[in-house]
Amino acid sequence: MxxxxxxxxxxxxxxxxxxxxxxxxxxxxxxxxxxxxxxxxxxxxxxxxxxxxxxxxxxxxxxxxxxxxxxxxxxxxxxxxxxxxxxxxxxxxxxxxxxxxxxxxxxxxxxxxxxxxxxxxxxxxxxxxxxxxxxVPQAAPAGRSPAPARSGSGASPRAAFRDANEKPLAAPAVRKRAWDMGIELQYVAGSGPAGHITHADLDAYVAGRKQGHAPHAGAADRRYAELQGEEAVPLIGLRRKIAEKMQLSKRQIPHFTYVEEVDVTELEALRGQLNARYGAERGKLTLLPLLMRAVVLAIRRFPEVNARFDDQAGIVTRYQPVHLGIATQTDAGLMVPVIRNAEARDPWSSAREIVRLAEAARTGKAARDELSGSTITITSLGPLGGIVSTPVINHPEVAIVGVNRILERPVVKNGGLVPRKLMNLSSSFDHRVIDGMVAAEFIQTVRGYLESPATLFVE
CATH class of the missing domain: 2.40.50.100 (RNA polymerase II/Efflux pump adaptor protein, barrel-sandwich hybrid domain)
Known part of the structure; x- marks a missing residue:
């Protein structure tokens, strides 16, 4: 063998x-x-x-x-x-x-x-x-719990055991102090008469734990956490990558968030008509493919937002193709599948690609190149989108467009109150390379396309 x-x-x-x-x-x-x-x-x-x-x-x-x-x-x-x-x-x-x-x-x-x-x-x-x-401490024989040898006793660390059913001897004040400190008396050696645990023994135990010498310090801490309803959850896998990426983005990028209200009444009406007429053969449209189309058209006027910034080299790279990242929530955490060359797609093609990539991300089958290389990102929590958000830029990009939920509210129009469907766009920009005026004009251009949705289909 x-x-x-x-x-x-x-x-x-x-x-x-x-x-x-x-x-x-x-x-x-x-x-x-x-x-x-x-x-x-x-x-x-x-x-x-x-x-x-x-x-x-x-x-x-x-x-x-x-x-x-x-x-x-x-x-x-x-x-x-x-x-x-x-x-x-x-x-x-x-x-x-x-x-x-x-x-x-x-x-x-x-x-x-x-x-x-x-x-x-x-x-x-x-x-x-x-x-x-x-x-870590060695497991004790069945039915027995290890207790550290008393100071100066000369006993081997392996030799001193207290029966699991044996109640440690300690005064009420010592027991209360041990509880407050998260210490299990079962693991503390007593130096008092008949093995009574004293305040000095607690101090010695804590000193040993700080130096990494106290056996079962970890077990006591975990037990205390359990009693307090706490759970230590390590960040691994995707959760760790998300944490690292968010920390990098917030540390490196000075975020500037701009919020604008958009009247999507006409857009929703058009979407309903398109779904009624073409839904059976082309598939249903959500708001997202139409927003993607508006962003692509607005980038033609503001190419500086479709870019990536190399912090180390100090170089901003602008891209002609629009590789749109779509922030997607999965059971494992947030992922950003990328719709490549979004400028070459119509809304139905974009809708199909959104569904395909979202399913691949949620099932863990997305390829590496489907999760990297985006040049600008859209993030949306759908009906949970809230009124305003402050989205975190997908480093090393320079812009992210956030979508909040649609609310029907009364609006004054032509001297009267009318119900309108309103939605906020909460978008963040890298203020090192995108000025506030450019960011505002970009979002206002997106707003113009969404409020006059027929222009989405006019080249």
Whole structure:
């Protein structure tokens, strides 16, 4: 038997590392050739990694949420034959466990007082290829909870245990203080008579926890969080990418938001007529494809908003084609699929492409090039759009057009009150390269097309 190592592949476009967002297999699983073993993320695209061979999973190359460099070991397999790891053969599980247990025992002698090392992980007969994990307290035998050895007692960190049903001895004031501090007395050694826990013991425990020596400090903190109704949720995968992208945008770009009210009464009437006449053969139109058309036409007059700004080089690149990003909410988080060459599409073609890309994004099947390369973005929360918003620019673009919900309100027109359908456009611009007047004139041009919708179809 041999070892075959699957490495993090080079996915192109200068990608140096990828984040592991899901493992599809676990140590001990038998897998087949072409079976997907992991999902990794690059920017906002999730890529499935298949196995090139049959084999048995020996070890995984990291935890969910970790980033691995291109070429790093992703997964290790036991395979028939020699495998691709020259000079190594799969070792029996017992031998592997014995090889790792001895160093762990020797290492324990050098650990700080009261600290219990984590047992070395062995998976399906081989040591894990992951980077060394942070040490956590060793699990106690069933029915018993570890308690740190008392200061000066000379007891081994492994030797002191308090029965799970044994109630720690402490005065009411000490118990209240421990509760307020989020400390479980079960894990605190008592230095008082008959093992009573004192205030000094709490102070010693806290001091040890701050230095990383207190066993089960993490367990106590988690227990306290549970009692308080808290939950620590790590940001991984798409959620982390979104956080990084939003932070970059707000840190780098001085946002300027401009809000304008648009009367879409005539636009909605025209949309209804178009759907009644062409809906069966061309598909139904929503407001979004018509707004896309208005933005494309307005860009002809204001090409500076269809651009990307290279912060490092200090260069603004303006684009003739309009690659429109459409902010799309998915179960995993916000994604921005891109409708390329929107200037060459009619509203029905745009509507079909919106549906296709949104479905691909929501099901995780969007290709990388369908999620990158936009030159300007439209964002909308539909009926939840609110009255006003302050959209965050999709870095490195310089403009984003935000759509708020449509409300029917009374409007004074020709000396009388009439019901009209009104909607706000809340749009943000990079004030380094887009002046306020240019931004306002651009949105006013978009407004003009939407309030006189027949002009959308006049070249």
């Amino acid at each position: 041999g070892i075959h190592v699957i490495k993090m592949p080079d996915l192109g476009e200068g990608i140096a590392e990828c984040e592991v967002v899901a493992w599809r297999v676990q140590p001990g699983d038998t897998i087949k050739e072409d079976q997907v073993v992991a999902d990794v993320m690059t920017d906002k695209a999730t890529v499935e990694i298949p196995s090139p061979v049959h084999g048995t999973v020996m070890a995984l190359g990291g935890k969910v949420g970790e980033s691995l460099a291109v070429g790093a070991e992703l997964i290790r397999l036991e395979v028939e034959g020699s495998g691709n790891l020259k000079g190594e053969a799969a070792k029996p599980a017992a031998a592997s466990a014995a090889a790792t247990a001895a160093p762990a025992a020797d290492e324990a002698a050098d650990l700080p007082h009261g600290f219990v090392p984590e047992p070395q992980r062995v998976a399906a007969g081989a040591a894990s290829v992951a980077a060394p994990a942070a040490r």
